[in-house]
Amino acid sequence: MVTLYDTTLRDGEQREGVSLTVEDKLRIAARLDALGVAYIEGGFPASNPTDSAFYEQARSLKLKQATISAFGTTARKGTLPSDDRALRALAACPASVVTLVGKAWELQVTEVLGVSADENLRMIHQSVRYLVDAGKRVFFDAEHFFDGYKHDAGYALAVLLVAAEAGAETLVLCDTNGGALPHEVFEMTAMTIEALVRGDVGAVVGIHAHNDGGCAVANSLEAVRAGATQVQGTINGFGERVGNADLLAVLANLQLKMGYRIVSDKQLALLTSTAHFVAEIFNIIPDPHLPYVGSSAFAHKGGIHASAALRYRHAYEHIDPALVGNFSRVVMSELAGKASLLVKAGELGVALPSDDRRLQSLLDTIKQREARGYSYEVADASLSLLLRAEQGKALSCFTLESFRVIAEKREDGRVMSEATIKLMVGGERYVATGEGNGPVNALDAALRLAIGRFYPQVETLELTDYKVRVLDESVGTGAVTRVLIETSDGATSWGTIGVSDNVIEASWDALVDAITYGLLVAGA
Numbered sequence: 001m002v003t004l005y006d007t008t009l010r011d012g013e014q015r016e017g018v019s020l021t022v023e024d025k026l027r028i029a030a031r032l033d034a035l036g037v038a039y040i041e042g043g044f045p046a047s048n049p050t051d052s053a054f055y056e057q058a059r060s061l062k063l064k065q066a067t068i069s070a071f072g073t074t075a076r077k078g079t080l081p082s083d084d085r086a087l088r089a090l091a092a093c094p095a096s097v098v099t100l101v102g103k104a105w106e107l108q109v110t111e112v113l114g115v116s117a118d119e120n121l122r123m124i125h126q127s128v129r130y131l132v133d134a135g136k137r138v139f140f141d142a143e144h145f146f147d148g149y150k151h152d153a154g155y156a157l158a159v160l161l162v163a164a165e166a167g168a169e170t171l172v173l174c175d176t177n178g179g180a181l182p183h184e185v186f187e188m189t190a191m192t193i194e195a196l197v198r199g200d201v202g203a204v205v206g207i208h209a210h211n212d213g214g215c216a217v218a219n220s221l222e223a224v225r226a227g228a229t230q231v232q233g234t235i236n237g238f239g240e241r242v243g244n245a246d247l248l249a250v251l252a253n254l255q256l257k258m259g260y261r262i263v264s265d266k267q268l269a270l271l272t273s274t275a276h277f278v279a280e281i282f283n284i285i286p287d288p289h290l291p292y293v294g295s296s297a298f299a300h301k302g303g304i305h306a307s308a309a310l311r312y313r314h315a316y317e318h319i320d321p322a323l324v325g326n327f328s329r330v331v332m333s334e335l336a337g338k339a340s341l342l343v344k345a346g347e348l349g350v351a352l353p354s355d356d357r358r359l360q361s362l363l364d365t366i367k368q369r370e371a372r373g374y375s376y377e378v379a380d381a382s383l384s385l386l387l388r389a390e391q392g393k394a395l396s397c398f399t400l401e402s403f404r405v406i407a408e409k410r411e412d413g414r415v416m417s418e419a420t421i422k423l424m425v426g427g428e429r430y431v432a433t434g435e436g437n438g439p440v441n442a443l444d445a446a447l448r449l450a451i452g453r454f455y456p457q458v459e460t461l462e463l464t465d466y467k468v469r470v471l472d473e474s475v476g477t478g479a480v481t482r483v484l485i486e487t488s489d490g491a492t493s494w495g496t497i498g499v500s501d502n503v504i505e506a507s508w509d510a511l512v513d514a515i516t517y518g519l520l521v522a523g524a
């Protein structure tokens with residue numbers, strides 16, 4: 001039996017540039033509960049108002065199976081727990097579980113904490129006991145456990161024993177700086193569990209791994225193999241520096257490859273949507289290359305490979321993607337042949353001509369465009385529009401008469417852009433002007449104004465990412481600019497592309513595809 005302990009809301013939020021509101025935390029907690037996580041760590045009560053509010057409001061979440069836990073550190077040196085403001089806040093917090101962190105590396109204790117090794121043991125014992133007496137279930141996070149164990153195994157074990165003796169029910173071995181390797185984690189975890197059994201300590205052993213050596217998931221699995229039964233981690237591996245163990249990859253590996261039954265099949269199928277949901281709340285574009293949940297995790301590129309992948313799925317896909325709520329897809333590229341184009345078109349919901357000559361000419365068009373710098377791998381929506389156009393089924397929202405963009409550097413130092421667009425939509429001529437902090441912003445604003453009355457659905461579309469790349473001049477025609485735009489309607493997102501030797505024109509093409517596709521999806 002292995003339980004999952006999620007610390008996305010505490011350790012995950014340590015990721016640079018991330019700050020979650022109470023509402024964000026509550027929404028994530030509800031999704032973690034649905035996924036089947038056993039414990040959800042909300043943050044530090046008392047250290048900041050957001051976290052205190054989270055604990056108050058989490059009571060009304062009606063979680064089905066998850067237990068909320070609070071996080072804090074042992075009493076400060078020379079202070080009794082009852083005189084320590086943070087510990088008093090933990091005791092008073094509505095969470096029934098408290099995870100208390102204490103140092104397990106003697107060097108850290110004396111050098112960083114500035115207390116004697118014995119004083120550290122006393123602080124841990126008193127702090128754990130104080131919370132147990134306050135009616136809390138206490139999990140003890142042994143900080144720097146693996147480094148501490150290498151330096152002085154006896155002291156690292158003494159720290160665990162003292163926490164267990166004071167009433168901690170779970171002892172979590174933390175690889176705080178993320179540098180441990182899988183074989184070390186296995187050996188040290190196994191030896192630790194052996195020592196605990198010898199000492200007749202019945203506490204559960206957990207693992208908390210960081211990914212600095214790129215081994216956080218592997219380290220977590222090795223700890224489980226050695227007997228640990230609680231795994232701490234974060235969704236998508238979000239966390240400080242290079243992040244924590246990715247709890248989703250850990251879960252999928254344990255359940256699909258190692259024979260553990262942790263969540264139901266239905267819950268496991270929520271893996272991909274949970275990953276994307278949490279990324280969106282963190283305001284981070286979901287990483288397409290994450291194991292199991294990335295949009296490229298089951299993407300097949302190349303003609304021969306793609307058609308083979310369809311016939312021999314086991315050879316190219318390590319699991320059935322549906323098990324984790326993901327799906328296979330074929331990536332269009334210069335390597336693509338007719339077989340993969342057919343598959344791709346099916347995926348995009350476009351019927352291709354069955355007659356071979358037209359199919360070949362379509363393929364030639366794609367290849368020519370790719371030679372000019374288009375890359376349909378990252379622009380499914382543009383490809384979909386291209387295929388539809390080839391069948392004469394293109395949705396043309398408007399006819400452009402002209403546009404003009406100006407950039408202005410103002411006295412206060414700001415640079416503003418203004419765009420004016422003239423176009424025909426629904427048989428009428430519209431002229432609209434939009435402003436923005438850049439030319440693409442301004443064009444987007446003007447276009448929405450111009451077509452907004454005819455297509456009110458345009459309101460729901462949001463440009464979420466804009467990337468420009470200058471392609472090299474080796475083609476001999478001078479530098480070419482490629483613009484990629486990612487757009488979302490709140491439910492799904494799609495990529496579009498524009499290529500031109502003028503960045504504004506490339507941006508315009510990608511923008512028009514983005515809006516056209518969005519309107520198509522919205523049924524305009």
Ligand SMILES: [Zn+2]
Nearest residue numbers: 011176208210
């Ligand atoms: Zn951590």
